[in-house]
Amino acid sequence: MQQRRQRILTFTLIGLVTGFILLSVFVAYFPDNNIDLEFSEEVQENRMPMLDVLMKLVSYPGYAWISVTMAAIIAVTFLAFRYKKEALFTMLTLLSALVSTIIKAAVNRARPSADIVQVIEKTVQQSFPSGHTQFYVVFFGFMIVVMFTRRSLPQALRIATIAISLVLIFTIPFSRIYLGAHWFTDVLGGFIAGLICLWVLAWFYLRKRGDAV
Numbered sequence: 001m002q003q004r005r006q007r008i009l010t011f012t013l014i015g016l017v018t019g020f021i022l023l024s025v026f027v028a029y030f031p032d033n034n035i036d037l038e039f040s041e042e043v044q045e046n047r048m049p050m051l052d053v054l055m056k057l058v059s060y061p062g063y064a065w066i067s068v069t070m071a072a073i074i075a076v077t078f079l080a081f082r083y084k085k086e087a088l089f090t091m092l093t094l095l096s097a098l099v100s101t102i103i104k105a106a107v108n109r110a111r112p113s114a115d116i117v118q119v120i121e122k123t124v125q126q127s128f129p130s131g132h133t134q135f136y137v138v139f140f141g142f143m144i145v146v147m148f149t150r151r152s153l154p155q156a157l158r159i160a161t162i163a164i165s166l167v168l169i170f171t172i173p174f175s176r177i178y179l180g181a182h183w184f185t186d187v188l189g190g191f192i193a194g195l196i197c198l199w200v201l202a203w204f205y206l207r208k209r210g211d212a213v
Contacts (some may be wrong), residue, residue: 013199020192024107027128027185031109036183040117043177051178052120058168058175059121062132068094071139086146089205096138096197100131103193112180119180130182130190136172137194138201140165145202 061070071094078087104126111127112119125131143165147158173187182190 009199013196016192016196016199020189020196023185023189023192024103024128027109027189028107033185036185037116039184040112040177040180043174044118044180047118047178055175055178056121058171059132059179059181061168062135062172064097067097067135067139074143083150085205086150089142089201090139092201093135093139093142096135096194097131099193099197100129100134100190101125103129103189104131109186112183114180117180121179121181123181127182128186128189129193130173130176130187132176133172133182133187133190134194134197136169137191138197140169141194141198142201142205145198145205149206 061067071090075087075090078084078090107128108126109128111123111125144162147153147161147165150158173191176182176187177184
């Protein structure tokens with residue numbers, strides 16, 4: 001049973017890596033494609049002031065100084081309650097930004113421009129993959145892993161954390177497209193890259209706990 005589980009997880013990782021490589025090649029050769037344009041048009045079709053604010057709020061925790069501060073606060077909280085391993089791995093989630101930056105430089109895709117989509121939020125770094133999406137999958141995904149494995153934590157806290165994390169993970173892709181900061185393939189790439197990073201992080205976390213996947 002354990003070996004079968006490991007094979008499934010290994011093949012899952014191989015599938016994610018292969019999918020990400022193929023997507024990166026597609027984006028590199030076809031940076032301007034109808035799939036991205038049509039998706040952006042659909043997402044931005046029904047803009048309204050309240051939704052602008054909501055989408056900006058969803059993206060807010062993903063900005064560099066906010067994400068670092070948030071991770072540090074949660075890590076310190078873990079330390080205060082003697083969850084040293086969780087504190088360490090919470091800070092390690094920030095390494096996803098380094099991975100994202102390296103891939104961005106390698107693919108070097110331009111951001112959506114104002115003459116093509118409605119750019120509500122201007123950004124300067126390369127577009128692929130979406131760093132916000134990747135970070136959310138890694139950081140909030142790891143919070144979900146912790147809540148599932150640390151049964152000693154209060155149940156209400158665990159349920160609330162899992163619910164909030166899932167909402168943020170699945171709304172951030174739409175937020176980035178809605179704000180005109182990314183294309184669909186950018187957020188898809190960020191999601192896949194985030195899953196790969198989360199897989200590796202969770203493997204080491206669970207392995208050190210004696211429950212390696």
